[in-house]
Amino acid sequence: MQKASILVVEDETKIRALLRNVLESEGFDVIESKCGDDVIDLLASNSIALITLDIRLGGENGLDLARRIRRISSVPIIMVTGQDDVIDRVAGLEIGADDYITKPFHVREVIARVRSVLRRAGPPPDTHDTTEESQRYVFDGLTAVPDRLEIIDRNGKDSSLTSGDFKLLTVFLERPKRVLSRDQLMDLTGGHDWSPLDRTIDNQVARLRKKIERNPSEPGLIKTVRGVGYTLACEVETVQPSESSAKSA
Structure with a gap:
């Protein structure tokens, strides 16, 4: 069975490494992006099941990147936010993020939220032309x-x-x-x-x-x-x- 691929968008090296280790230990494939500049290209060239997206990226704001992603994809997004980013968390949900994780986080919370969002999302839609085949x-x-x-x-x-x-x-x-x-x-x-x-x-x-x-x-x-x-x-x-x-x- 093919592993689900998760795209980790995070500019802090330690947190990015932590998320990779946690997710890989649970059987996921992990693709990394440091600043979000290549996220759209990564989505186009990989079958991504879920994105974890830091809201405080260096360079482009995570909320702006989430908006760009939503214009082309319905891939589940979990925003990674700071303890005091209440307004940003609400804004992220309104943009179309599926959930959020607050720093500092526990590794068990990360896995629980990832699995919860993936369950809600269900299997990825068939990319073949189903115009006359779908209920x-x-x-x-x-x-x-x-x-x-x-x-x-x-x-x-x-x-x-x-x-x-x-x-x-x-x-x-x-x-x-x-x-x-x-x-x-x-x-x-x-x-x-x-x-x-x-x-x-x-x-x-x-x-x-x-x-x-x-x-x-x-x-x-x-x-x-x-x-x-x-x-x-x-x-x-x-x-x-x-x-x-x-x-x-």
């Missing part, structure tokens, strides 16, 4: 194609979501009009145990709303059920591959 969900003028982590918007344009956000969307699409608690959502997306202070699901819902809602400030699709969780409030049509082919014939 689709049609809802409120949108079409979701899970195999490609792709949303076709109301104007017919394609846009991609992060793997974690698409995992959350799929949970809603498979359970329309059901009220789901944060605990259920965390469990169904393969995340860690939820606590009342955990904002992971809330941050993911907020990001998802920006992508799919007609008016994100007044969400009509993913509605908040106060004191419980969230619900997808629209009808969902599931289109199987054979149906897609028949409709396009």
